[in-house]
Amino acid sequence: MTPAARLQSAIELLDAIIAAACDAGPAADTVIAGYFKARRYAGSGDRRAIRELVYRAIRRAGERPESGRAALFGLAGEDASVRPLFDGSPHGPAPIVPGEPATPPSLAPAWLAPKLGHVNVAALLERAPLDLRVNTLKASRDDVLDELPGAMPTRFAPHGARLAEPLPIEQHPLWRDGAVEVQDEGSQLIALACRAAAGQTIVDLCAGAGGKTLALAAAMGGEGRLVACDTDRARLSRLPPRAERAGATNIETRLLDPGREAEALGDLAGAADCVLVDAPCSGTGTWRRNPEARWRLTPDRLARLTALQARLVALAATLVRPGGRLIYAVCSLLDEEGADRMAAFLDAHPDWRAGRRFPGPGTDRGAGVLLSPGADGTDGFFVASVESPC
Numbered sequence: 001m002t003p004a005a006r007l008q009s010a011i012e013l014l015d016a017i018i019a020a021a022c023d024a025g026p027a028a029d030t031v032i033a034g035y036f037k038a039r040r041y042a043g044s045g046d047r048r049a050i051r052e053l054v055y056r057a058i059r060r061a062g063e064r065p066e067s068g069r070a071a072l073f074g075l076a077g078e079d080a081s082v083r084p085l086f087d088g089s090p091h092g093p094a095p096i097v098p099g100e101p102a103t104p105p106s107l108a109p110a111w112l113a114p115k116l117g118h119v120n121v122a123a124l125l126e127r128a129p130l131d132l133r134v135n136t137l138k139a140s141r142d143d144v145l146d147e148l149p150g151a152m153p154t155r156f157a158p159h160g161a162r163l164a165e166p167l168p169i170e171q172h173p174l175w176r177d178g179a180v181e182v183q184d185e186g187s188q189l190i191a192l193a194c195r196a197a198a199g200q201t202i203v204d205l206c207a208g209a210g211g212k213t214l215a216l217a218a219a220m221g222g223e224g225r226l227v228a229c230d231t232d233r234a235r236l237s238r239l240p241p242r243a244e245r246a247g248a249t250n251i252e253t254r255l256l257d258p259g260r261e262a263e264a265l266g267d268l269a270g271a272a273d274c275v276l277v278d279a280p281c282s283g284t285g286t287w288r289r290n291p292e293a294r295w296r297l298t299p300d301r302l303a304r305l306t307a308l309q310a311r312l313v314a315l316a317a318t319l320v321r322p323g324g325r326l327i328y329a330v331c332s333l334l335d336e337e338g339a340d341r342m343a344a345f346l347d348a349h350p351d352w353r354a355g356r357r358f359p360g361p362g363t364d365r366g367a368g369v370l371l372s373p374g375a376d377g378t379d380g381f382f383v384a385s386v387e388s389p390c
């Protein structure tokens with residue numbers, strides 16, 4: 001493909017990504033994968049170059065661009081090599097006409113920016129590293145570091161390895177044998193905040209496909225009861241094969257009915273040593289992996305998420321045994337979803353108290369801790385531990 005044809009492809013892809021963001025459609029990575037599947041003629045160099053253009057245009061646009069063309073014309077204002085590619089050649093984009101709109105550079109949507117004043121937002125838009133969690137049921141971190149040249153121990157998480165270069169890890173024997181999982185260091189730290197131990201009863205209320213459940217199972221050494229719940233059948237169904245690969249035998253999955261979660265959890269009322277609520281959230285802490293997520297969030301959606309978070313944390317509290325712990329986490333850096341949520345919980349539950357902070361990284365925020373790419377080199381999270389009265 002000519003450089004101009006690559007630019008035209010990037011414009012088309014951005015149009016599709018913008019439309020997906022408006023209609024709650026698939027993430028940018030999924031849109032890009034589908035686009036190339038239908039265009040086998042694009043070689044690996046073409047794909048890399050197009051992807052690079054697309055992500056550069058996404059990262060520099062805090063507000064949703066009006067079109068892919070406006071997004072790339074905006075990028076052309078900062079990169080002199082892009083502008084000449086609007087050349088009207090057979091597969092290239094039409095020449096720029098005077099007065100054509102260009103998306104201005106910004107880090108975050110105007111309505112969200114003031115809510116992120118306490119965060120280094122630019123760091124949220126840098127490239128994310130690839131972190132692995134070593135599954136201690138199957139291997140030690142030293143074994144894994146020996147087999148992955150250039151991998152380094154993560155700074156804070158004791159079972160983490162950070163890769164020097166991206167790697168198709170799912171083709172590696174270490175992954176196929178269940179010795180490693182892909183998991184950001186921040187997620188590993190949240191699972192560690194649960195202080196899971198053999199013999200405990202732990203509920204992972206929003207388990208998804210089980211990223212943190214598997215870390216909890218490893219910390220429990222396969223002994224005790226670990227109940228993984230979610231309302232999303234497709235996500236939860238990905239957990240059993242992952243658990244099998246990891247050699248985790250003490251996980252029970254429970255599909256919940258939205259709005260009727262408590263009915264499926266009656267037998268666990270007051271029974272859990274620890275309940276993890278890794279709540280659905282805006283994902284502002286993971287913009288470096290999904291920068292187009294900035295275009296999806298609206299004030300209405302944020303309000304719906306905080307209401308759901310409040311409901312889930314109140315439900316989780318009913319499952320904790322006297323003297324047990326509730327760990328609340330969101331991959332968001334917004335106080336509405338983090339510190340404010342926990343403050344509201346503690347107001348409504350005056351006999352509960354803030355629990356132990358995990359040692360090491362993070363910045364104290366209300367009753368919890370913020371992890372962030374700028375300060376800690378992890379994805380962004382808020383995490384708090386609260387303890388029920390004895």
Ligand SMILES: C[S@@+](CC[C@H](N)C(=O)[O-])C[C@H]1O[C@@H](n2cnc3c(N)ncnc32)[C@H](O)[C@@H]1O
Binds near residue numbers: 258
């Ligand atoms: C942040 S994700 C969880 C990620 C997962 N813990 C991990 O480590 O990979 C939040 C999850 O909450 C689930 N969820 C949404 N509404 C829920 C509800 N009412 N009850 C339980 N889970 C819910 C979503 O389906 C989603 O999988």
